[in-house]
Amino acid sequence: MLELYHHFLSTCSQKVRLVLAEKGLTYESHMLDLMAGEQHAEEYVKLNPGHVVPTLVHDGRVLIESTLINEYLEDAFPDPSCAPADAAGRHAMRLWTKRIDGQVHPSAGVITFAIGTRPMILQKTPEEIEAQVQAIPDPARRAARRSVIDHGVKAPEMKSALGAFVAMLDAMEAALADQAFLVGDAFSLADACVLPYALRLDHLAMTPLIDARPRAAAWFTRIKERASYQEAVAAFVPQPVVDAFQAQGKAVWADVEGLVSS
Numbered sequence: 474m475l476e477l478y479h480h481f482l483s484t485c486s487q488k489v490r491l492v493l494a495e496k497g498l499t500y501e502s503h504m505l506d507l508m509a510g511e512q513h514a515e516e517y518v519k520l521n522p523g524h525v526v527p528t529l530v531h532d533g534r535v536l537i538e539s540t541l542i543n544e545y546l547e548d549a550f551p552d553p554s555c556a557p558a559d560a561a562g563r564h565a566m567r568l569w570t571k572r573i574d575g576q577v578h579p580s581a582g583v584i585t586f587a588i589g590t591r592p593m594i595l596q597k598t599p600e601e602i603e604a605q606v607q608a609i610p611d612p613a614r615r616a617a618r619r620s621v622i623d624h625g626v627k628a629p630e631m632k633s634a635l636g637a638f639v640a641m642l643d644a645m646e647a648a649l650a651d652q653a654f655l656v657g658d659a660f661s662l663a664d665a666c667v668l669p670y671a672l673r674l675d676h677l678a679m680t681p682l683i684d685a686r687p688r689a690a691a692w693f694t695r696i697k698e699r700a701s702y703q704e705a706v707a708a709f710v711p712q713p714v715v716d717a718f719q720a721q722g723k724a725v726w727a728d729v730e731g732l733v734s735s
């Protein structure tokens with residue numbers, strides 16, 4: 474019995490849903506409203522002390538941290554496999570998940586809130602905004618959130634956040650020179666963990682960054698053609714929210730382009 478606490482657009486939720494779908498696993502869904510602050514609810518924080526999604530519950534065992542959840546799914550439900558059979562391949566796969574967890578995911582928070590979510594947040598009262606920021610337990614995330622709410626794309630965090638994405642795309646372009654997937658010729662946890670971040674760039678109208686790298690662009694198309702993408706990602710995309718993200722992304726594209734090329 475699997476239960477997933479998640480959010481329709483959250484990158485970390487998408488990567489776990491992708492692996493669940495690749496493995497044909499069904500789950501009871503608990504969708505959290507992050508804008509309403511449901512991740513801070515007392516009952517939820519007992520499951521996930523970081524106040525974040527996703528959380529997977531398997532037969533009563535609570536699992537947090539999306540990369541580790543995916544590794545758990547691979548261990549607990551090995552067939553079909555989403556990992557290379559050999560040690561070197563698994564190491565290469567984990568280099569991708571480490572890059573995403575270490576650099577790209579924190580950067581996704583910066584660019585998403587600076588461009589996509591900020592206009593919605595600014596509709597709240599200053600007291601409501603401050604309460605939401607204060608509820609973030611991790612001091613680094615709290616400081617970054619405040620900065621992007623205050624300054625949008627002019628926040629000092631933007632340049633290095635975009636740099637993490639550009640480095641990810643460059644690494645993808647290099648890795649895909651002689652293979653169809655990020656590690657070898659089969660879908661793995663590496664593809665599951667990178668896809669949501671390529672998609673986030675696309676949702677924020679930064680698609681030219683992907684298209685400038687033809688192998689990464691072809692990979693993006695290839696992953697989007699998979700049944701798992703349709704089931705686990707596309708089916709959850711709230712089009713009005715993405716339309717708003719794209720409009721806001723286009724409005725700041727000149728700033729973004731300037732930061733990327735400077």
Ligand SMILES: N[C@@H](CCC(=O)N[C@@H](CS)C(=O)NCC(=O)O)C(=O)O
Nearest residue numbers: 483484485512525526527538539540
């Ligand atoms: N390291 C965590 C990060 C989870 C995370 O940051 N989740 C975001 C959504 S992708 C979240 O729940 N944010 C809530 C908030 O910003 O208040 C994981 O991989 O599970």
